[in-house]
Amino acid sequence: MRLDLTQIKRWIPKGSRVLDLGCGDGEFLAELEHELEVSGTGLEIDLHNLSEAVAKGLSVVQQDMDAGLPNFPDNSFDTVVMAHALQVLHRPHRVLEHMVRIGGEAIVTFPNFGHWRCRLYLGLRGRMPVSKVMPYSWYDTPNIHFCTVKDFEHLCDSLDIELIAKDTVGGGSSQILARLWPNAFAVTAIYRLRRRGG
């Protein structure tokens, strides 16, 4: 289990209703159903992934998040989760708005482009970073909307989205640094959100 997913689990109450956006092969959602007895719904666009998730006994709907999520009523889930999908969306800000509308809370994780390795790569080599976490070349990548921790928080503020909690995954020993200076040391950022005043 990826570290960010382990951390997400702490924020999901037992027996709650969870919508997992971009659930992939359903491994995480199946674990939530198994361990926390949540009633889960997955959203996935790739048919092969979806079939794998269905084989795990999950309810999964094939839908393109980028076309919006207007078919989900307000507050129809306790928590809407989106792990490592923000950066592939065409309109990430619109999806975030839907997430805090549909869920009482939303949990988002994304790779932090402000990490010092990215900065160093770009700064020294003068080229777009390619790494184990981000293995694609700039011209052929699903990741079209990278952002930094600061960028994300700025966006949330402008969308009237409240940060309930945040966490980070640093690389190896830099976990403490990641907590202290997330914008430079978090490899993955994890946010717990809700609509302000909602």
Add this chain to the structure above:
Amino acid sequence: MTGVDSAGSVGLVIPFVEVFEEPLTLACGRTLDRFELVLETYGVLNADASNAILICHALSGNHHAAGFHSRDERKPGWWDVAIGPGKAIDTDRFFVVSVNNLGGCHGSTGPASINPATGSPWGPDFPQIQIDDWVESQRRLAQRLGISRWAAVIGGSLGGMQALQWAVSYPDWLDHCVVLASAPRLSAQNIAFNEIARHAILSDPDWLDGHYYQNDRIPEKGLGLARMVGHLTYMSADGMSDKFGRELREGSLGSEESDAVVFQVESYLRYQGAQFSTRFDANTYMLMTRALDFFDISRDHDGDLRRALANTTASFLVLSFSSDWRFSPARSQELVDALLAEGKPVTYADIEANEGHDSFLIDVPGYLPLFTAYMARVGC
């Protein structure tokens, strides 16, 4: 194709008839004093009768969904790709019940049956059956077979509507509802196509207002034309291009005898029409298309789909096919959205396929693996 002796086939099957003497009051208000249903079953009903699956057929379908009636039969039942040992509807695990709808023309009571009041075939006087009536008759059949709950009710197209009606009318009677290439109600365009098909039958001089049986006539031309129109709408433009293109079956375009030119697609449609008119009954076609037109799962709820589905307790599998313009993916999504909004468990996918509405009958890539993956949870 699976042969009669192959591991994936249910092999030889024998249809049988169940007779029901208790009167059945129909949705239209009329009553059938008695009726018969012809059916096939595959697999074995387990001790607590918890592994039963009902298959609901589409407009032109019947009870022969899998296996072979004889060693000479050229093709297996209409859904042999999905039903059999190790297949999506695994007959090693499930007891599968496949019944010819009331009003049908393959052995269940229908327009060609004798009306006890007159001693002649019912013809057009046979009551207009609606989808609720099929569900009711199937429920009686279930009780007869010792089944008080279906592990799943499964259908494509018109059969999907029946499955949906089951989930709404008798929520306590099914665990899973599988709705393939279907819709919560027909669109105006769909009703229009049905009307053209009916009009083709009505225009045939051999139709005789539906009383053709006594006169040894069959409105073959009208029924064939109805089928040609119907069949055309079950295919997609791309699918037809792939299958036929502009290939000629007879003649050549450069020759002076333009009458001799027959495109492959023409020949195919003519064949489909001619075949159909020998195996189907025109009165049943009228009845089935009307049943399709009348169906609206939300009719009792002012068209509010969410309210119509509010009391369902089944888990749903809904599948559509990308090139199906007769029962388009948008109609399935409408159903899925209402289920999601009501917080019902639903799995949905739109399968990429070129074969149009008929895709649900074919092993198109991705479809059967997903169907199989879903069925793994049924009956557990």
